[in-house]
Structure formats: C-alpha cells, structure tokens
Amino acid sequence: MNTHTEENYLKAIYNLSAVKGEANVNELSRHLEIKMPTVNSMMKRLADKKLIVYESYKPVRLTTKGEKEAALIIRKHRLTEMFLVEKMGFGWDEVHGIAEQIEHVQSSDFFAKMDELLGFPKIDPHGSPIPDKNGKMEWTEYHKLNECKTGDIVIFKAVTHSSDDFLKLLNVRELQLGTIIKIKSVEAFDGTMTIEYNKRKPEMLSHLVCDRILVANRKK
Amino acid sequence: MNTHTEENYLKAIYNLSAVKGEANVNELSRHLEIKMPTVNSMMKRLADKKLIVYESYKPVRLTTKGEKEAALIIRKHRLTEMFLVEKMGFGWDEVHGIAEQIEHVQSSDFFAKMDELLGFPKIDPHGSPIPDKNGKMEWTEYHKLNECKTGDIVIFKAVTHSSDDFLKLLNVRELQLGTIIKIKSVEAFDGTMTIEYNKRKPEMLSHLVCDRILVANRKK
DNA sequence: GCAACTAATTAGACTGTTCTAATAAAATCA
DNA sequence: TGATTTTATTAGAACAGTCTAATTAGTTGC
Ligand SMILES: [Mn+2]
Ligand SMILES: [Mn+2]
Ligand SMILES: [Mn+2]
Ligand SMILES: [Mn+2]
Numbered sequence: 338m339n340t341h342t343e344e345n346y347l348k349a350i351y352n353l354s355a356v357k358g359e360a361n362v363n364e365l366s367r368h369l370e371i372k373m374p375t376v377n378s379m380m381k382r383l384a385d386k387k388l389i390v391y392e393s394y395k396p397v398r399l400t401t402k403g404e405k406e407a408a409l410i411i412r413k414h415r416l417t418e419m420f421l422v423e424k425m426g427f428g429w430d431e432v433h434g435i436a437e438q439i440e441h442v443q444s445s446d447f448f449a450k451m452d453e454l455l456g457f458p459k460i461d462p463h464g465s466p467i468p469d470k471n472g473k474m475e476w477t478e479y480h481k482l483n484e485c486k487t488g489d490i491v492i493f494k495a496v497t498h499s500s501d502d503f504l505k506l507l508n509v510r511e512l513q514l515g516t517i518i519k520i521k522s523v524e525a526f527d528g529t530m531t532i533e534y535n536k537r538k539p540e541m542l543s544h545l546v547c548d549r550i551l552v553a554n555r556k557k
Numbered sequence: 558m559n560t561h562t563e564e565n566y567l568k569a570i571y572n573l574s575a576v577k578g579e580a581n582v583n584e585l586s587r588h589l590e591i592k593m594p595t596v597n598s599m600m601k602r603l604a605d606k607k608l609i610v611y612e613s614y615k616p617v618r619l620t621t622k623g624e625k626e627a628a629l630i631i632r633k634h635r636l637t638e639m640f641l642v643e644k645m646g647f648g649w650d651e652v653h654g655i656a657e658q659i660e661h662v663q664s665s666d667f668f669a670k671m672d673e674l675l676g677f678p679k680i681d682p683h684g685s686p687i688p689d690k691n692g693k694m695e696w697t698e699y700h701k702l703n704e705c706k707t708g709d710i711v712i713f714k715a716v717t718h719s720s721d722d723f724l725k726l727l728n729v730r731e732l733q734l735g736t737i738i739k740i741k742s743v744e745a746f747d748g749t750m751t752i753e754y755n756k757r758k759p760e761m762l763s764h765l766v767c768d769r770i771l772v773a774n775r776k777k
Numbered sequence: 778g779c780a781a782c783t784a785a786t787t788a789g790a791c792t793g794t795t796c797t798a799a800t801a802a803a804a805t806c807a
Numbered sequence: 808t809g810a811t812t813t814t815a816t817t818a819g820a821a822c823a824g825t826c827t828a829a830t831t832a833g834t835t836g837c
Contacts, residue, residue, distance in 0.1 A: 340793075362814070363815080371796095373815065374815085375796070379794080426674075431666065438661075444658070446651065446655075447655050563823095592827085595825055597786060598786095599824080
C-alpha cells in the first residue's frame with residue numbers, strides 16, 4: 338500500500354494531468370506547497386513503485402496502476418464530502434479540509450457504507466463526478482460561465498475550485514448547484530458578467546469568478 | 558500539535574495508567590507492538606514535550622497536559638465508534654479499527670457535529686465513558702462478572718476489551734449491553750459460569766470471558 | 778549474596794519526508 | 808546565437824519513526 342503522503346502526490350498528479358495529460362515538477366511543487374527537490378525525489382519513488390512514468394527533465398504521467406489508485410482516493414475524498422454535506426449538515430465550503438484527511442482512512446467497509454447511505458451518488462457537493470469502485474470517472478461536458486454570451490440561459494452545474502473564500506462568495510449570493518442563470522450582459526473590457534437568477538436583483542460576477550463556474554445549457 | 562504516532566503512544570500510556578497510575582516501557586512495547594528501544598526513545602520525546610514525566614528505569618506518568626491530550630483523543634475515538642454504530646449501522650465489533658484512524662482527524666467541527674448528532678452521548682458502544690470537551694472522564698463503578706456469586710442478578714454494562722473475536726462471541730450468544738443476567742452456578746475448579754438471560758436456555762461462559770464483562774447490580 | 782533473569786537503555790542503522798544551497802538543463806528572448 | 812530566466816536535479820542535512828545487537832540496571836530465586 339501507499340503512504341498518506343504518496344496518496345496526496347498521486348492525487349495532485351491526477352488533478353494536474355486532467356488538463357494536459359501530464360504534470361511537471363514545478364506545478365506539483367506549487368500545488369502541494371512542497372519544495373521542488375522534495376517533489377523530485379518523490380517522483381523517483383513513485384516511478385520505482387510503477388505508479389508514474391518519469392524521465393529526467395520531462396513531465397510525469399500516471400501509469401494505469403497509478404491512475405486507478407489516484408482515482409480511488411479521489412473517490413474516497415468525494416464520497417466523504419458528500420457524506421459530510423448530506424448526512425452531517427456541513428456546508429459545501431466546510432468539507433474539503435476534513436475530506437483531505439478522511440480520504441486516507443483504510444477501510445473499504447467504511448466508504449462502502451457511506452456510498453450506500455448516500456444512495457450511490459454520482460457527483461460530490463461541488464458538482465465533480467465521483468469515480469466508481471474501479472476508478473472509472475465520467476466527466477459530463479460542461480463549459481465555463483465565462484464562455485457564455487449575453488442572453489444565454491444556463492444551469493449552474495459545478496465549480497472547478499473549492500476554496501473557502503470562493504464558495505463563501507457564492508453562498509452570500511445564493512448561487513447553488515442547479516441554479517438557473519440568465520446572462521444579462523458581459524463587460525467587454527474585463528469580462529465582468531451581470532447575471533440574473535432566482536428572481537433576485539441582477540448580480541455582477543468578476544471574470545475570475547466566472548472562470549471557476551461550470552454550466553450546462555438549459556435544455557433537458 | 559502532536560503527530561499521529563505521538564497520539565497513539567499517549568493513548569496507550571493513558572489506558573495502561575488507568576490501573577496503576579503509571580506505565581512501563583515493557584508493557585507499552587507489548588501493547589503498541591513496537592520494540593522497546595523505539596518506545597524508550599519516544600518516552601524521551603514525550604518528556605521533552607512535557608507530556609509525560611520520565612526518569613530512567615522508572616515507569617512513566619502522564620503530566621496534566623499529557624493526560625488531557627490523551628483523554629481528548631480517546632474522546633474522538635469513542636465518539637467515532639458511537640457514530641459508526643448509531644448513525645452508520647456498523648456492529649460494535651466492526652468499529653474499533655476505523656476509529657483508531659479517524660481519532661487523528663484534526664477538525665474540532667467534525668467531532669462537535671458527531672457529538673451533536675448523537676445527542677451528546679456519555680458512553681461508547683462498548684460501555685466505556687466518553688471524556689467531555691475538557692478531557693474529564695467519569696467511570697461509573699462497575700464490577701467484573703467474574704466476581705459475582707451464584708444467584709446474583711446483574712446488568713451487563715461494559716466490556717473491558719474490544720477485540721473482534723471477543724465481541725463476536727458475545728454477538729453469537731446475543732449478549733448485549735443492558736442484558737439482565739442471572740448467575741445460575743459457578744464452577745469451583747475453573748471459574749466457568751452458567752448464566753441465564755433473555756429467557757434463553759442457560760449459557761456457559763469461560764473465566765476469561767467473564768473477566769472481560771463489567772456488570773452492575775440490578776437495583777435502580 | 779551471587780547467579781540468572783527481566784527490563785531498560787545505548788549505539789548504530791535505515792526508511793520516509795522534508796528542507797537549503799549549489800548546479801545543470803531547457804526554454805525564452807533579444 | 809548567445810544571454811537570461813525558468814525548471815529540474817544533485818548533494819547534503821535534519822527530523823520522525825522504526826529496527827537489531829549489545830550493554831547495563833534492577834529484580835528474583837536459591
Ligand atoms: Mn475537495
Ligand atoms: Mn489528503
Ligand atoms: Mn475502541
Ligand atoms: Mn490511532
């Protein structure tokens with residue numbers, strides 16, 4: 338089995354790889370807040386364990402084995418977040434840090450029970466998909482709120498980042514997953530959007546905020 | 558803060574101290590399944606951190622600080638066990654190993670929420686008292702089933718050990734906390750007890766089993 | 778009271794995880 | 808292309824946590 342630490346590295350590689358299919362030492366270092374030489378030596382360890390493919394001065398990629406193990410930790414993380422929100426009454430802005438710890442608990446029964454009590458959920462409280470028991474994860478194709486045009490009507494489906502600050506900003510504005518949003522206008526200069534939802538008075542969201550919100554076209 | 562490992566040592570010292578007020582290296586070594594020299598060096602670390610008083614070749618004792626920190630971990634352990642049984646549907650024989658991991662989670666909110674959802678329980682699924690937020694624990698004075706005499710009628714209140722095997726043995730015999738037990742006879746030779754409860758046919762329990770069962774006189 | 782046994786400690790090694798400082802390779806840019 | 812900047816690696820140290828082997832201190836049994 339892998340250590341707690343190795344699991345956190347695997348997860349970080351997995352998340353960074355989602356975009357480009359690979360991750361480099363520098364990004365991992367920033368993401369994990371661990372200095373580059375430390376990351377570098379861990380890359381060698383993970384390569385020895387056949388969890389990643391690593392060649393000097395090249396970005397790393399997860400092996401099939403590494404990818405599966407990463408996905409299974411993410412599964413435990415997201416099931417935990419869902420359990421904390423649905424069964425224990427936490428807010429979506431309060432659960433990431435706790436899940437970051439509980440994801441390392443070794444007990445398949447524990448997570449199987451959560452899964453069952455939750456009714457085998459497919460997404461976590463932030464709209465991210467929960468990988469299945471085999472580590473298979475299916476991303477529905479959402480697009481960024483940013484990329485919408487004036488007049489579009491969309492459904493808020495997921496957030497791409499789950500920092501406290503960001504989620505609290507959404508809380509204050511009563512923006513939740515499932516909210517139907519109408520884009521009233523987009524500021525050409527800085528991308529600030531004015532949107533309307535829930536029969537509230539129009540709300541303005543910065544480009545940075547809109548970049549972290551994923552939406553689907555309101556069809557079905 | 559203390560590491561995961563230090564917390565486990567503190568807890569072990571606390572539990573061993575319950576009997577004699579102190580713990581020696583040898584017992585700790587056996588209990589934690591860690592070799593004596595390792596325990597010895599940890600004793601020095603804990604002493605440096607003012608969590609125990611340690612003098613060479615003498616048993617160790619927890620300081621007030623150490624005792625409080627140990628009790629707070631035990632609090633987290635027992636709240637977790639209670640939560641797993643009451644809110645997640647686990648058996649009392651399945652929860653110790655999971656709680657052994659979750660007790661190290663750092664989030665006062667998480668355990669406060671468990672406590673609240675459980676209605677601020679005073680005992681865990683094995684009948685052991687849950688220390689309060691200040692680390693204060695009150696042991697009700699129970700006695701061992703072993704010490705009962707023929708004709709006594711008592712209530713099953715707690716177990717002193719929570720190994721799978723032992724708890725499963727009790728499961729099979731439908732012996733649960735709260736069960737009212739009548740002692741039919743005690744074998745003089747080996748201390749085997751014949752008991753009656755729940756209108757079942759009489760059941761025989763070995764001395765070793767009776768030594769791990771705590772009971773109260775059936776009065777109030 | 779000494780021998781034998783048990784408990785505790787010391788010495789030294791090893792793994793895992795982290796760091797800083799120095800160096801080297803790769804990428805960028807002018 | 809050559810200089811500069813960025814990224815990656817190496818070298819060496821440190822701490823946490825573990826072990827085995829050797830030694831020493833304390834206890835027990837004749
Ligand atoms: Mn999360
Ligand atoms: Mn984590
Ligand atoms: Mn327990
Ligand atoms: Mn533990």
